[in-house]
Amino acid sequence: MDDKKIIIIGGGQASCQVAASLRQKKFTGDISILSSESYLPYQRPPLSKKYLSGELAAERLYLKPEKFYEEQNIEVILDSYVEEIDRKKSQLTFSKDKGHKNIEYDNLVIATGTEARLMAKENPNLQGIHYLRSIDDVEMIKSSLKGSKNMVIIGGGYIGLEVAAVANTLGLKVTVVEMASRILERVTSPTISSFYNSFHESRGVKILTNTSVQGINGDNRVSSVETSSGSIDADIVIVGIGVLPCQALAEDAGIKVDNGIVVDEFCKTSDDYIFSAGDCTLHPSHFYNKNIRLESVHNAIEQGKTVASSIIGEKVSYNQIPWFWSDQYELKLQIAGLNNDYDEYVVRGNLDENSFSVFYFKSGYMIASDCINSAQEHMMSRKFISEKTKIDIHRLQNKEISIKEVMS
Ligand SMILES: Cc1cc2nc3c(=O)[nH]c(=O)nc-3n(C[C@H](O)[C@H](O)[C@H](O)COP(=O)(O)OP(=O)(O)OC[C@H]3O[C@@H](n4cnc5c(N)ncnc54)[C@H](O)[C@@H]3O)c2cc1C
Incomplete structure (x- = not known):
């Protein structure tokens, strides 16, 4: 062997x-x-x-x-x-x-x-349009950022929003264009989408939902993005519309x-x-x-x-609860499990304090969680999901009760 x-x-x-x-x-x-x-x-x-x-x-x-x-x-x-x-x-x-x-x-x-999903209406000769998957992509974005003032991000998914947070902190005027009715629609609940929408807007990022891109204008370099909500000035465009x-x-x-x-x-x-x-x-x-x-x-x-x-011939099967994270500004989001078909969800903590968790349930069992600045909740939820722990939802909603003591 x-x-x-x-x-x-x-x-x-x-x-x-x-x-x-x-x-x-x-x-x-x-x-x-x-x-x-x-x-x-x-x-x-x-x-x-x-x-x-x-x-x-x-x-x-x-x-x-x-x-x-x-x-x-x-x-x-x-x-x-x-x-x-x-x-x-x-x-x-x-x-x-x-x-x-x-x-x-x-x-x-x-x-x-x-690989990045490419945008159909893009003019390949225009400078200033970028995807983000590799070190080389970031190097090109960094050089494009020099002298840029207006960034348009196409796609309100995690990567687009992370870039929005960085660009906003660097002083650019940032607009996120999202085709769906809310950002992060494919991956999370309305509560989390609306929290991130408000947070970005409070920092000065403009978010346009229900908005589709109709074209990108410019001679050598991008100058504006044409959308169903009007034209937006842009000297740099980041396309984050998913991967294949x-x-x-x-x-x-x-x-x-x-x-x-x-x-x-x-x-x-x-x-x-x-x-x-x-x-x-x-x-x-x-x-x-x-x-x-x-x-x-x-x-x-x-x-x-x-x-x-x-x-090497060991028969060890893959059997993991998925988890993922996203960092935007001072917010650390940790995601456990898949929440696609939950029938109920509960919020623990205070959204105004930027530290809370959303737990998703199906038929009484926790199937997923989104925890913002709540590392302990995230760790415990991975355990609850994998062990199919029966949870007392009222205790879970009460932040005074330790997350370790919410079992029913
Ligand atoms: C910008 C960005 C931010 C992310 N943030 C997070 C995060 O916060 N948390 C998280 O959990 N995940 C995040 N991810 C996802 C995470 O990085 C991926 O899940 C992870 O990299 C997957 O690893 P992989 O080895 O499967 O694929 P990759 O890391 O994509 O590696 C695939 C490699 O295969 C090479 N390749 C492809 N085809 C060929 C070929 N025919 N011949 C030779 N080589 C080939 C590619 O060039 C590449 O080097 C992020 C991804 C990106 C791009």
């Missing part, structure tokens, strides 16, 4: 975790990471937060220092875009230095993450995909020799009794560990 050759496609959180966990589990075979990016695996969350604001240095983004890969004998091949998987030959073709190369595998891991799983490589190779690369609870794809982890997977969730695709660091890390276990 230990003379196997493992190839990992992708240079992100999941890929780094697979390699590190394999070595932790004493796997001594060959490990190679093929990444289309020019950087060693790095964390993306700070890109729309402290890295964009300039508070975090680039070196702090890296998940592991260069010497880790040397010491652990993990080969990292950067600037290499994998173009094809030949399953019959157990071989990949990738582009490198303007040429094409082949590499063989015994086990393959696809950890290709997601990078699954074409798998699909072209005949591996099953369905809004993500379909894996089982051991992160195995429809090919017994090929595994997948992170944002690109559609995986079974025992808690929610359906297949889900997540975009979160926690999922990438845990699936990375699951893949490593599967490769």
Whole structure:
């Protein structure tokens, strides 16, 4: 087993975790990471937060220092875009230095993450329009920010709102344009949406809901955004309208995909020799009794560990409650579980104090929570959700009663 050759496609959180966990589990075979990016695996969350604001240095983004890969004998091949998987030959073709190369595998891991959903009405030649997924994107945004006064953010999701908070703090006039009737509509309750809407507006960010973008104007550089609510001056535009799983490589190779690369609870794809982890997977969730695709660091890390276990023959199934966070201004939001089909929710704490939690229930059981500046509530809710703890809702609503004593 230990003379196997493992190839990992992708240079992100999941890929780094697979390699590190394999070595932790004493796997001594060959490990190679093929990444289309020019950087060693790095964390993306700070890109729309402290890295964009300039508070975090680039070196702090890296998940592991260069010497880790040397010491652990993990080969990292950067600037290499994998173009094809030949399953019959157990071989990949990738582009490198303007040429094409082949590499063989015994086990393959696809950890290709997601890519930004592109906007249809965008003029590709206009300067000042940006997406935000990578270090390179942030570098371009930072240089575009110099001399800019008016920022328009298309999409009121977490990343768009994080950028709004940073840009507002840097002194730009920021407008968020959201097509839906409220920001964060896809991911959270009206209470949380309206809290964030008011908070941003109190800091001077303008939020336009029920507003669609009809075009972006400018000669060389963007000058305004045309919307269904009128024209907005803009010298920089950030498009944050969601992401799509990078699954074409798998699909072209005949591996099953369905809004993500379909894996089982051991992160195995429809090919017994090929595994997948992170944002690109559609995986079974025992808690929610359906297949889900997540975009979160926690999922990438845990699936990375699951893949490593599967490769070395340990049968450890992936069975995690999702969690995620978002930092905007001094607000730290921690999200546990999925709240899509709750039938009741309760608020604990005071919205005016910027420290409160919303707990979501289905058929009497907690299924999710959104906790703002309430770390203990977040931690306890993860436990309640995973252990299906019966909660006394009246005790939960009473902040005087410790969160540890709200069971019924
Ligand atoms: C701006 C931003 C802020 C975020 N904030 C948070 C947050 O606050 N909390 C949170 O939990 N999550 C956050 N996320 C999400 C989190 O970063 C992702 O869930 C996580 O990075 C997923 O890791 P991954 O390894 O699956 O994919 P990625 O990190 O996207 O890595 C995929 C890698 O695969 C490479 N690749 C793709 N195709 C190929 C190919 N054909 N050949 C070679 N390489 C390829 C890509 O270049 C990339 O390096 C944020 C993401 C972004 C972009």
